[in-house]
Amino acid sequence: MFDTTVSHTTGNDTTTEIETEIRKIIDARAARSGAYGVHFLELCDLAAAQLNGGKLLRPRLLMGAFDALTTERTVTAATRSVALEIAAAVEILHFAFLLHDDIIDEDLLRRGRPNLVGHLAGKTSSAKQTAMEQGISDARRLHWARSSGILVGDLMLTIAHQAFARARVSEEYRLRLLDLLDATVTETLAGEYCDVGLADGCITPDLELVLNMTRMKTAAYTFELPLRVASIICGSDHRLEQQLGSVGRHLGLAFQLQDDLLSAFGQSETHGKDPYSDFREGKETALIAYARMTHAWPSIEQLIGAEEFSEESGRRIQNLLIECGAQQFVESMVQDQIRAALSMLSAHDGVVPTAVSQFILTFVDALDGRRA
Template sequence: MRENTVAQLKRAASAEAIETELQRQLAVYSQHSTAYGAHFAELWEITSECILGGKLIRPRLLIGAFDALANSQAETPPVSRDAVIRIAAATELLHYSFLLHDDVIDGDLFRRGRPNLIGTLLQVRRPEPLCASDAVLAQDEAGEQRGPLHWARTSGILMGDLLLSATHQIFAREALPEEIRIRLLDILDHTITESVVGEHLDVGLSDGLVPADLDTVLNMSRLKTATYTFELPLRAALVLAGASARAEMVVGMVGRHLGIAFQLQDDLLSTFGDATEHGKDMFSDLREGKETVIIAYARMSEAWPSIEPYHGRANLTEEDGVFARKLLIECGAEGFIRSLIDEQIRTCIEFLAQPDHQLPVEVIRYIEDLVASLEERRS
């Protein structure tokens, strides 16, 4: 068997192990929930189904980096691979906790092209089919008038709390050597703080209370997504494999820049990419008036007065969208974001080229593969 076929098989086995562990973690909570009546048991059941539909990006990244480092060492890592899988699976619970509170804050009823937890709960409670205009209903029910949507949103807040709590529990219960336990808790604390700051900034930008300059939007994007998607799994993997504080720091910086690059790539794809391929609603960023780095750049250009009317236009037609996209390309926004991505990748490579990074060649190769997968997505 060729080396990359072996690697592929290993990756598939890891994905299966993560999935199984995640199912086990959710089953424990589901089982406990039955003691508290039908409503709460149903809530856990629906939440579990929603969580298990994810791509497991963060857990897979964590296991991938851990294996790369563990395989490069003569000595056994200080933490068993089973424990690493438990912690990796918990990062998916954290991810879903963030998604839930994000959906409550944004008033969204859909995610991944399907009704999200709130949308699903609403469907369970009401006979009418769910439609996009249900989001508007929210505002009629939010205040004095209460009903199924208010309860569904409340459930979103509360399940987000339980998943955040479950993440901490799984991290804290693992019988790890004291030093590793504290380093892992440090990473979790740092991650949650940065993700919250990012969300707070994102909403401040959308609500028009924070000026949408390029630096702020770029910083928001890093904090809200890059930290928990790349920095957390990579740093946690290294700590669990017994790496030095120096190696953890370098891989954290690499994760940060790689995370920004992926996030920028996502913004590019959802504005300029093929809608069917990345599974997002075409022109949804434009329609929602999302403050992306693309828009922040366009704001500074002379073309902004002609782009602005399309930004946040709820009833944007496809023709409008195609036209606005053309304007965004012409003003140089697309090219600028591509250059920003290149800059982030260059910074990653510079970190890896430092003589004292204390990272074995297997980890370097693993990160280079991630960079390559980013470059593939662009073509």
């Protein structure tokens, strides 16, 4: 009889495992894509290439939590394989959200390089040459590129859902996973809907609403989903699952608030986004919501989202956000959310195992003061 128990894997080995699992899932789909024509196959190959190179924060969090939760118990190779498959699916879900988000925001760059839409729209030398040879206008090619991005995003959502639906776990656990996925996707989309409505001026902004939007669009799938999935797959009770979900919500809000700070004050070479993109697009972040309540708002209002937006406009907004206290306010909120998460992890009720708390603390250390 073969030994079906597995040792716990951490660090770079976990990253390698996740990357391998993602490739396996995408390759399986690509193998079937050829039946739909060479053009669709090329699109799937491009999507697979775009999927590589991320930080894999969500699947690494999931696998790290799973391994920590099973430190003191025997876990079969089959169970850990399920965790890896779902971890890969969570990254694919993240990719789907990024594709749609970039289209909504009209971004052509991701991580400092052309994203899928940017590549198809002719932002690479080979794509430009093809467009010139075929006599395709920039507007037509951009429409095709954005349409392709929407379709690939839909495909990635389906792939992620299939992984959850086919997970080799008991019926009870599968339904819990599917219910969690459904709630996560719904909450994330609700947050994005609110984000777009605020940015376009169709929803009246206030600080509480902006903070709720910030939490919904990121916390649910970035931290809460991985931690709760790990808890379900390893067979933990509902109490631990809910506690880890609460920890994830606090960390997720801290993560997104810090992302807003990076977009506003970080270097584009570091965070990989268009310079001043949030200011240019009129994004209603916590920074802006706070600034609305200060003397600096009339000056910021004239600049943010303006048609004649320039780098000088971006630098001016930065200075105003610092002067009015918005930067300090959001930085304090990041620390408040991290402290709330740490308080739950260090509670003496014994709900969260020590090994899990210690693992999550390493993620908090990386989150606190991150640059990208």
